[in-house]
Amino acid sequence: MTEPVEHTAISEYRFMVENHLKVIYPDLDHAAFAQDLIDIMCPDGQCQTPETHQNHWDQKNVVMITYGDSLLREGEHPLETLLHFSEEYLSNTINGIHILPFFPYSSDDGFSVIDYHEVNHQLGDWDDVNAIADKFQLMSDLVINHCSSQSEWFEQFKRGEFPGTDFFFCASPDDDLSEVVRPRTNELLQRIDTPQEPRYVWCTFSHDQIDLNFAEPLLLKEVVKIVRLYLDHGVQIFRLDAVAFIWKVPGTSCLSLPETHEIVRLLRTLIQFVAPQAMILTETNIPNRENLAYFGNSNEAHAIYNFSLPPLLVNALLCGSCQHLKTWMMSMPPALHGTTYLNFIASHDGIGLRPAEGLMDEDEISQMVAMMEQFGGRISMRSLAGGGMRPYEINISLFDAMQGTLEGEDEWQIPRFLCAHAIMIALEGIPAIYIHSFLGTHNDQEAVERTGHNRSINRHRWDYEQLQAVLADDEFSHAHVFKGLCHLLQVRRRQPAFHPNATQFTLHLGDAVFAFWRQSMDRQQSIFALNNVSNEQQIVPLSEINLIGTDSWIDLISGEIYSDLRADLVLEPYQVVWLTNLFDRE
Template identity: 45%
Template sequence: MIKSVSREQLRSVRRRLNLLYEGKAEKLLERFFMMIGRYGVGRFDTLCNGDHWDERDSVLITYADSLQEPAAGNPLRALDRFSQKHLVGAVRTIHLLPFYPWSSDDGFSVIDYRKVDPASGDWRDVEHLGQSFDLMFDIVLNHCSAKSSWFKDFVAGIEPARHYFLDMDPAEDFSAVVRPRTSPLLTPTRTRDGEAHVWSTFSSDQIDLNWQNPEVLFEFIDILMLYISKGMRIARLDAVAFLWKTPGTSCIHLSQTHEMVQLFRDIIEIIAPRTLLLTETNVPHEENISYFGRGDEAHMIYQFSLPPLLLHGLSTSNAQYLTQWAIDLAPPPSGCTFFNFTASHDGVGVRPVEGILPDEETEKLVQHVETAGGRVNRRAMPDGSERPYELNVTYYSALAIPENPPLGARRFLCSQALMLSLRGIPGVYLHSLLATPNDMEAVEQTGINRRINRRKWQVDELETHLAEELPQFVFETYLKLLRRRSAQPAFHPDAPQQVFDIDPEVFAHNRVSLNGEQTIVCLYNFTPVSKSLTKAQMKSLGIPSGKCNDILSGSTRPISTAKPLELEPYQALWIATR
């Protein structure tokens, strides 16, 4: 249990509460400390060596009900069985996408934050999974379901929820508000007191919460403590960029939003210092990294520019934009890291490459995804036009080559090996691991583009799928990549990284372990033909003559700088040079 709070921690929380809720800080601070201990959150939460992460950290991203097996009893138990069988030693953390009762948006319209959707299982199933893996939960802060008890109480005028939402005057000027969707910003709603127009950033079923009301803050502090008590190691703050609203502004990335993230960081460092904050802000890169703050906001941020840049590079055989972006990428502040990924439950975001990819290259990417059977979601612009903001496709299908499926599988695995080798912690979407193709049937049945990469596998169907040659090859190779990566000190999330511009069709970088004893040179051929690295290129990469450890093959290989180093089509190569 928590024994004491330092003066510095107390001062920081008080300062943030005063900035957010002027004049109420002392009462709110007293209330916060009365809450501490309710869930027993601090009992097991000491860092043995002061480190938040190491090279063994990787995350599997999945819905609680992505795997379904009647014999298991419920989907969470089916996931537990699968994870015990295949993932021990390959991943350390499982990200359970929203598993609470919900009404739309596949979980992100939460009806009750404190319950497990009974269709998936119960808290005992979640805690059992947490005995073998660290867990990541979503905290859907910006909005809740229109079918939640909170919103029903708002409609009925019942305290305290009658003040949990934002009833706006539709005559106000909202033209400056940044919109991630084309749906109306305000949703007309009949309440006990008459018609309200409630703020709804994402849809009419997802009603934005009023964070200017401290009662909302304390609801979520309580929810945070509950989740930590149930085994949550990483808290993913969903859509946090839109949290605080001030009409007349963009209502995105406001200073109060950053202050709120910093407050959550302070609270976590008091009640559970081993817990990490991950912010989900699918926006241009410079805006995204602002959530590191000065090392006092998120511990991790998504590397949202990586999926579109990597997909563009491998689909055009052009590594230049990815290389230049990676060269320019500043290291995160001390105690912070990137969360690298290529795919998730959402599509591939387009906004994160604004200012990185020229418009004509972005259009090539959009056209490639459409050719691969994908769909495009668009957002409303202030001038009334629409622009692509998300490409819906499985990463496996996006990199498939229909006329040469084995080569397509190699191209896909090249993308995954590259992601795994970058500085930061890798996140692997279940459907990438399983080589799941586009689920066009789900899209056609529901009309929801995002369902293309949210397939729910019956376990017997999955076993048949994984018995096929290419899915089996991808699955087994991917698990091997994860296990071999976890054994390399140079892949510690904090280990330095240097990116080399050696060839427009090759992505090259190295990683050096924190103690300087291991260096790994990582090479990726972005083309469907063999490539040769010259003596000068090998020298610039620091590849010496002699025997080097080829990590991916698990063998040593003789290298002579007098001969070109051959890279096979779409080959990924990890060479330990010392």
């Protein structure tokens, strides 16, 4: 007699969870703990075996990154305002929204979570979150490396009470911590006097952000309860914030250890058996090779950030040469089906420099850093193993980062800015656009002075009525930027060759023209993306692009048709051309 499908799925589910637990916790009662986790994730016992190598995305997937209070209107929850803006202005442009941590917090603009189970009342409530999830694919942060020093768990720790007493990672000042890699300069350990004895808690990011102890299985169980809660409120993409740091072993780098990867695999298994369309995205701002490891064997992250893209692309537009960009792109493995890249060039943080290590030399990075400072940017530092500091991140509005080149400011800011996004939008992967890129927001120097934090420069809060006024008036750069980006994205959404997993090859048309070819998975559509990254006119003979002579070719952006394939294509400064043989005249 054939075993019921449901029973087969739950058996496989249990088997896989147990195997993950054997790696993470060798001495645990794996069967019993696996059942506890499964009971949390599917209390009704209903699950389904996920299909492998399935793409949960296509060319229509575009994510907007935003804080819950980036837009403010009197008498309305900021999350309500965000939904109104997204429906009115972006319903035909994006399909996903990444709301940065929307929980009660004590610092770091949300990334020091006090309570994972509640919505920050200054933003709205769960009904507001649910309303957004009903209309857009919702991405939420799962901030599990650390939590706030004001959380109930840490209050329990300080009182020596269960369960919080074991929920935080502690070390000794006598431990060998010389190899620890981290992106901050504050003291790593913080002394806390507890009723039993003084203990030294681990603080990767700040003394208000206390690192959690995943060596304690009960903590993992609490995290799984949070995952289930978020699924119940419509979260479809889980962004694992700072996940590379979650497992610590003194005497090592404490970065991307084997247990860390196994926890990511466990979370994927737990989620995909009950929500097959849900995705895991790992946020690992580390050198490129280490970042790629989070794909695993197509069994870890569904998507990883293309962290090397922002510094390489900004550098290309500063110096008018795509040499490093081409070298990097040729070295990037195509994502297997069921995995993809998340492409971005601006976010709530800054332009990370660690992902450029090994791809740009130190003099080039220093040159870029110096020019970004001239354009109003700030520089955040990190501590090096064994002492010393190095630039970690450039904090700047991307719009202001595009003010000029290494030669200084010029008149090409808007075309340069749109060129940067056109490149990112056309690459293999899912594009993610920061709300302040959509709006062409400038550096918010007042916010930096007010908060004392460099990252505040790119976290402006707009008055909604003021925003509506500037978006409606072509006298403002904001209107030109918004219309330009929306046009590019709306064109992208209709092209099968821009599927995140469609074929991609680098073309070699000189250092000033960054060019690549995309081909749809059914091989019916080709798109040649030609991008002038310089402030000078470039001429590209069409004969060098290998266009098929029997097809008609059109630039999807301008609508210009190219019928004479022996002619020259003239690219003005920062002009982008998407040449295709199959097009929608919509």
